[in-house]
Amino acid sequence: MYQLRFGRLNGIEVIMLDIPTQSHFISFNRVSKNFAGRSGTVRALGDIDLKIRSGEFVSIVGPSGCGKSTLMMLVSGLMNASGGEIHVDGKKITRPSSDIGIVFQRDVLLDWRTALQNILLQAEIRKMDIPAATIRAKKLMKMVGLEGFEDAYPHELSGGMRQRVSICRALLHKPPLLVMDEPFGALDALTRDQLQLDLARIWAETGMTVIFITHSISEAIFLSDRVVVMTPRPGRIEKVLEIDLPRPRRLSVRESAEFAGHTHEVTQMFKKLGVLREGDDE
Amino acid sequence: MSSADMTAPATPGFSLSRFKPPYALITLFALLVIWEVGARMADVPTYLLPTPSAIILAFRDFGPLLIQHAGVTLLEIVLGFAIAVLVGIPLATSIAYSKVVDRSIYPLIVGSQTVPKAAIAPLLLAAFGYGIAPKIIIVALMSFFPVVINSVVGFRAAPPEMLHLASSMGANGWQTFWRFRLPQALPSMFAGMKLASVLAVIGAVVAEFVGARSGLGYVIMVAGSNFRMDQQFAAIIVLSAMGMVFFWIIGMIEARVLPKHGSTNAGDH
Numbered sequence: 001m002y003q004l005r006f007g008r009l010n011g012i013e014v015i016m017l018d019i020p021t022q023s024h025f026i027s028f029n030r031v032s033k034n035f036a037g038r039s040g041t042v043r044a045l046g047d048i049d050l051k052i053r054s055g056e057f058v059s060i061v062g063p064s065g066c067g068k069s070t071l072m073m074l075v076s077g078l079m080n081a082s083g084g085e086i087h088v089d090g091k092k093i094t095r096p097s098s099d100i101g102i103v104f105q106r107d108v109l110l111d112w113r114t115a116l117q118n119i120l121l122q123a124e125i126r127k128m129d130i131p132a133a134t135i136r137a138k139k140l141m142k143m144v145g146l147e148g149f150e151d152a153y154p155h156e157l158s159g160g161m162r163q164r165v166s167i168c169r170a171l172l173h174k175p176p177l178l179v180m181d182e183p184f185g186a187l188d189a190l191t192r193d194q195l196q197l198d199l200a201r202i203w204a205e206t207g208m209t210v211i212f213i214t215h216s217i218s219e220a221i222f223l224s225d226r227v228v229v230m231t232p233r234p235g236r237i238e239k240v241l242e243i244d245l246p247r248p249r250r251l252s253v254r255e256s257a258e259f260a261g262h263t264h265e266v267t268q269m270f271k272k273l274g275v276l277r278e279g280d281d282e
Numbered sequence: 283m284s285s286a287d288m289t290a291p292a293t294p295g296f297s298l299s300r301f302k303p304p305y306a307l308i309t310l311f312a313l314l315v316i317w318e319v320g321a322r323m324a325d326v327p328t329y330l331l332p333t334p335s336a337i338i339l340a341f342r343d344f345g346p347l348l349i350q351h352a353g354v355t356l357l358e359i360v361l362g363f364a365i366a367v368l369v370g371i372p373l374a375t376s377i378a379y380s381k382v383v384d385r386s387i388y389p390l391i392v393g394s395q396t397v398p399k400a401a402i403a404p405l406l407l408a409a410f411g412y413g414i415a416p417k418i419i420i421v422a423l424m425s426f427f428p429v430v431i432n433s434v435v436g437f438r439a440a441p442p443e444m445l446h447l448a449s450s451m452g453a454n455g456w457q458t459f460w461r462f463r464l465p466q467a468l469p470s471m472f473a474g475m476k477l478a479s480v481l482a483v484i485g486a487v488v489a490e491f492v493g494a495r496s497g498l499g500y501v502i503m504v505a506g507s508n509f510r511m512d513q514q515f516a517a518i519i520v521l522s523a524m525g526m527v528f529f530w531i532i533g534m535i536e537a538r539v540l541p542k543h544g545s546t547n548a549g550d551h
Contacts, residue, residue, distance in 0.1 A: 078446050098452030104443045112465050112540075125451040125461065 025054035025209050026075065026177070031084035033070050043234040045070050047084060050228065050237060052211070054176070057203055059212045059220035061266065062230030063275040068213045070235070072181045075211060076100050088177060097177075098126075101170030101208075105182040107162040109154040115141070115165045116150040122172040133172060140168040143205075144198055160191035164198070171202070178203075178210045184219065193251060196222055200249060217266045218254060221245075227262070229269050238269055329509035337519070340512035348501065352520050355497040358414055358486045359528065362421020366429050366478055369422075371471065374433030378463070391430055399424050399485060403492040417489040417497070424485035425478035432474025436467030472536040479532050483525040498524075 032046025045067035052058050060068050073079035075086055077097040086093040109118045116137055123133035141147060144164040154162055163183060170178060184192045200223055203210055214220050220227045227241040243262060245253055253259055270276040314334045320326075321333045328336055341348070376383045399420060406416040440463050448458045490499025498517045505513035 073446075076446075076450055078449055096449035096452075098450060100450050102447060102450045104447070106441060106443050108441060108443045108447050110444075110462070110465065121461065122451055125448070125453045125457055 024051040025056070025089060026050075026052040026211075027087045028075075029085045029087070031074060031081045031086055033067065033074060033079070034082040045074075045235045046082075048235075048237060050240070052209060054209055055207050057210045057212065057223055057225045058228060059214055059224040059226075060228045060230060061214060061217055061220045062235060063232050063270070064215065065233050066230040067233065067235030068215075068230060069181050072179050072211065072213050075177075076102060076179055099175060099177065101173070101175035101178045103163070103166050103170045103178070103180040103183040105185045107154075107159075107166040109162055109165055109169075111154055114151045114153055115146065115157065115161075118154070118165055119169045119172055122169050126173055128173065137168060137172055140171055141165075143202065144168060158191075160187050160195060163187060163195065167195075167199070167202075171206070174206070174208075176208055178208050179213075180210065181213045182215070183212075184216075185214070192219070197251065199223065200247075204248060217263055217270075218259075221259060221262045221266070222249060222254060227266065229266055231273055232275055238273065241265065329511055332512040332515055336512045337515045340510075340516040341519075344513055344516060348498070348516060348520050351496055351498050351501045351517075352524060354414070355486050355490065355499065355521070356524060358417040358421055358489070358497065359482045359524070362418045362485065363425050363478060363482045363528075365418065365422040366425035366482075367475065370426050370429035371433055374430045374437065374471075377430075377434050378437030378467075388434065391427065395427055395431075400488045400492075403489050406489075407493045412493050412495055417486055417494070420489040421482045421485040424481040428474040428477040428481065429471070430474075432477070433467060433471045436470025436474075437463055439470060440466045468540050472532065472540065475532050476529060476536075479528045480525060483521065483528065487521060 028048045028050040030046075031048040033044050034041040035044050036042075048071065060071060062068050070079065074081050075088065075093065075097075077093045077095050080094070088097060089099070109115075110121065113121065116134070119137040119140065120130065120133055122128075123130055123137075138147075138150065141150060141164075144167060146161060146164055146168070149157065149161065154165070157165065163186075167183070170180075184195050187195065196219060199210075203223075210223075212220070212223060221241075221243055224243050227243060229238045229241065230236065231238045241262060245256070245258055267276065271278070318334050321331055332340070373387070377388050378384075402423075403416070403420055406419055410416040410419065444462055444466070445458065448462050453461065486497065487499040487502070490497040491503060494500040498521050501517040502514050505511070505517065
């Protein structure tokens, strides 16, 4: 029994028999999604089989239209799968999950609320204790470098700062799962680097599970424990890469040979899939 | 962008260098002077174009009568507008929430915009008589469309991510409405109500033109047939002032009710 637990840390499959439901925090079981198109149903996604451990940082990379966002909608219960099952923390997902923090590409801050009020919206809706939530919100703002901007309205903040506010909002209720759908896609390269560093630090401090959707190969590698590479429509999992770069990772890790190796591997996969084309190869 | 583009709220200060002359008022005054002088010099008869001074005299002589008739018109405007808002906003809400209502009613509302409301005034008069009722109905009809359509547009301005966010917070329908959808729709709703306030005044006057025994539209008609252009102008000025005040009141309510955006482009989603 104890040996089996030890075995799990090394990723030995046999542990599945020991603690079948708790061994994975999230499991996608033959998950597919069809949409009604103009000429019949169109398969957008599937079948997806994926298991995510608790506390793991998993990125999903793929070309536009590969169903990455659909996957995110499915795991948060905002959309129902056409086939298969998704379990999060042992519970089958059938309706919008509230045990979750979500960050979109658009920050969706409410224009009529200050930064702090936007974060506290999470507490108000969940009927959390407001004074305690306010203390936590201010702590989170400090953690992402937003100290002093509590009373600023969204239009007074830069794109990067707005997205930081939305991250704080997603973290306020200490969700065990954070789902991010191309959160840094609309930001400039430098802001993006900074937010990646901030996110990696927050993840290390909180120990939550993160599903991070992006189409940036280097962003995925830099942040993740595992990178899931998706095929173009219908989106399937092409490969799952283990990223064993040591943590905490510094920006300079991107210049390392291992990092380049991972980048090369994903790039080659996309070339093979026809997602990336270079003029000189035939 | 960086923290440098944080705009500090400017404290309103009063100094001579900041004083801006009321250019528009000066222009208006100049035009009135030109009008007065021009009309006197060219010796234009009063029944064609009264001078500003003659209009001021008309106010002195017919002031109480004007106020009495203005009261009637005001009542029509306020009641008609209130009906438009009280019916329009719940209707817009149900259009935004229900696909069935949206598909069965919204096209009719949009389509019926092409009907000139002034043209149905005689119909309503025939049905409801010369009293205040047909005027209120016309005011309500005129105001109704911008209220409904702008509210629907406002509700639809909520991005899908916003509703997804609400779901992920476990918000129920009530919370989603009050915390997300309604505040998101409010700027557009108020834009519709401001437009409606202008149309309400037009509606009341047009209805009174068609057939009435009181109201400023009636005063304008009677003064016209008596060649009392000075009275006509006086009535038009009162009417304009009423329209302005009405518009301004809605603007004031907007400033109070609208959650503070601080944003300059709060309305254009």
